[in-house]
Amino acid sequence: MAYKFIDNYRERGARKKLVSFLRDERKIESEDVLKAIEKVPRHYFFDETFWNQAYRDIAFPIGEGQTISQPYTVAYQTQLLHISPGEKVLEIGTGSGYQTCVLLELKAQVYTIERQEKLYERAKLFLNKMNYKAEFFLGDGSRGIPQHAPYDKILVTAGAPFVPEDLLKQLKIGGICVIPVGDEKSQKMITVLRVNEHDYEKIELDTFRFVPLVGDKAW
Template structure:
């Protein structure tokens, strides 16, 4: 049975205000991404005590040393992917599942992997009860998910010390990876496009701060 969530006028109004902020002040231009953010009720991912924080443009703790990402960060990374309907997308770091829902709202076929067992089970149960059904996996996301490769897009939602070669090989030719790369304090957002079997184009963008990507091919 699906949860009976509260999504009253106040929450809908707050969500619209957040979308306007992302468009007007944060300069997110992809209307499909903005529409997806407008459809996913972010307060569902918070304890009711903290609903007043849900539509602020901030990250927020979700337990296990992880956070639900700042809406701007979610919009920024998603916009860089240029998701098209039925794109096969690998998400590294399920976390709360909020970013997963945005990808699904854009029509992607999502494969999402989480290393924290408690978060994995919690997010899987929660998203399924919300009516979202990505392909969930528990494991070391720093190695990607080779058994279901290749992917049109790969999104990494934690800060990596480098771009893992093993992940690049899981991209289709013409595919795009978005990954924050740097040290444990700050990372540059990197877009990598696979040009052919052996060549990649790498574009370095803005600075962010993510929780660290942990695993065999990371910290």
């Protein structure tokens, strides 16, 4: 993890190009999401040796068998959440903390959980140094964080074999969960709307490939 905070015209220009690519080529429509991505210095999450990779539309290893997500994937999932300022968002899989920062730029109140202790400690320290404020938890994300439920939105950043019921129960009525569901090789992005106390509406969207969601209610 790079702790050297240099963000000059070159990096800012690279972010602008990335945002233009996401808008024009990847068809991301939410200007709020694009503005959030433009604000977050993605190269901060890379060792300085690999800063030239930071604004490519690719995932990149961060250790512990995990990756920092592809910018398109971050934009795609975030757009599906339709976040309004002040909403309470549960993020399953903190990872590098990059997605967390994008959610915070949208002025969400973010609760984020990570099962890998090294990544949890690193992200918690690093985001604090960047002045991003979220609530961090170490534990099994497939179970959510029930003590702070209900949530307006839930975002799962790892591939699950099914939608964990524990997470759905932690959604507010009218809330949205975005989660990739499938096998360990590919998943369909699923949005789940909680209609009432007992009913949910699910929509299956595009195919992605995520690292697996590991936990009692997942792999």
